[in-house]
Amino acid sequence: MIKEASAGRGGRGRQQDPDLPWRALPAHRPPAGQEEALVDVGRSILIIVWHLLSDPDTGFHDLGADFYDTRIQPDRKKRNHVRRLEALGYRVTLEPAA
Numbered sequence: 001m002i003k004e005a006s007a008g009r010g011g012r013g014r015q016q017d018p019d020l021p022w023r024a025l026p027a028h029r030p031p032a033g034q035e036e037a038l039v040d041v042g043r044s045i046l047i048i049v050w051h052l053l054s055d056p057d058t059g060f061h062d063l064g065a066d067f068y069d070t071r072i073q074p075d076r077k078k079r080n081h082v083r084r085l086e087a088l089g090y091r092v093t094l095e096p097a098a
Contacts, residue, residue, distance in 0.1 A: 052058055082092045 052060060078094065082094065085092050
């Protein structure tokens, strides 16, 4: 049980009732959305591991750190950044670096 401490008596806001045993407090649980996301990530990892172990010819190759950077065209990336800055109220002028 939680009691409201009075501010006039030097209280610090909400305090725990000293009569309440610690084991009666609810355990810390992540929010429902975070818990669901953890299950989804675990399922994805499990599926990947199953595919790697079930077929001996399947191999893993790293796509590299810049895989997604090279897939997006520079003009498209520039246009999207300019559009987002203009939506925030900025006037954008781009000049090539020397």
